[in-house]
Amino acid sequence: MKKVILLGFLLISSSFLSSCSPIVQGAAAVTTVATMANDRRSMGEILDDKALYMDLSNLVNKDPMLDDAHINFNVFNKSVLMTGEAPDDDLKNYLEDQVKRKAPLMKQLINEVEVMPNSSYLSRAKDGVISVQIEALFLDQEVFHPRHVSVLTERKTVYLMGSVTKREAEHATNVASKAKNVNKVVKLFNYLLVRPAEEIERDNKKKEDAERKAELDAKRAELEAAQAELQRQMDELNSN
Structure with missing residues (x-):
């Protein structure tokens, strides 16, 4: 067979x-x-x-x-x-x-x-x-x-x-x-001898995109925290 x-x-x-x-x-x-x-x-x-x-x-x-x-x-x-x-x-x-x-x-x-x-x-x-x-x-x-x-x-x-x-x-x-x-x-x-140039370029772009996303996420979190603090202060003022 x-x-x-x-x-x-x-x-x-x-x-x-x-x-x-x-x-x-x-x-x-x-x-x-x-x-x-x-x-x-x-x-x-x-x-x-x-x-x-x-x-x-x-x-x-x-x-x-x-x-x-x-x-x-x-x-x-x-x-x-x-x-x-x-x-x-x-x-x-x-x-x-x-x-x-x-x-x-x-x-x-x-x-x-x-x-x-x-x-x-x-x-x-x-x-x-x-x-x-x-x-x-x-x-x-x-x-x-x-x-x-x-x-x-x-x-x-x-x-x-x-x-x-x-x-x-x-x-x-x-x-x-x-x-x-x-x-x-x-x-x-x-x-x-080395990795193909297009791969290195693609990986660099992914890294840049990831860093940019992380930066935007951090700014978004910072903004949300500031909004939450502002809302807390407004609620506190209203309660007085």
């Missing part, structure tokens, strides 16, 4: 069904992220990743030689991560050859497929829970936007992909390592 799981359309629920939760977050976030302003890829890069992911998934699904393998993909900026299990080295090498033929324009292939029996569905469900925990932890920090880092968990090993600065990468790794039941975190990032 073929064990490539297509997660592009059910990002949240798929996290609990298999270790590929984030197959979809690199290539796959692609299906839902195409309109998201916080993705550091261009629209064209997002669509290219989606197309590459779908091509590779279809390749494995339709090849009877791979019926006994369990394979997951994650794609980010045309870098392909391949995880899962194959029964022997011959099949693992065959799979790699087929992927290279199918995707000659990919930047790199990271083959993390292990020669071993296929993982159980329970194991994949646990991996999905780990991914969800990490994604939740990413929401509770301010060093990087959660959309900048894609998470894939395979047999308790967490793979992180994305375009980030070294500071963001280290922080993401530290945060991911704190999730329950994580054995290892593997960094597969594209490193940026």
Whole structure:
């Protein structure tokens, strides 16, 4: 039975069904992220990743030689991560050859497929829970936007992909390592020298807007307090 799981359309629920939760977050976030302003890829890069992911998934699904393998993909900026299990080295090498033929324009292939029996569905469900925990932890920090880092968990090993600065990468790794039941975190990032200028400008504007709102709130509170004091004094005069 073929064990490539297509997660592009059910990002949240798929996290609990298999270790590929984030197959979809690199290539796959692609299906839902195409309109998201916080993705550091261009629209064209997002669509290219989606197309590459779908091509590779279809390749494995339709090849009877791979019926006994369990394979997951994650794609980010045309870098392909391949995880899962194959029964022997011959099949693992065959799979790699087929992927290279199918995707000659990919930047790199990271083959993390292990020669071993296929993982159980329970194991994949646990991996999905780990991914969800990490994604939740990413929401509770301010060093990087959660959309900048894609998470894939395979047999308790967490793979992180994305375009980030070294500071963001280290922080993401530290945060991911704190999730329950994580054995290892593997960094597969594209490193940026600095954050994109438009992000810095956007963050500065948010900060300015927040400061302006805080100032207005403070003035409003001061005015309300003054009005309350004036009303108190008027009530006191009237009572006399």
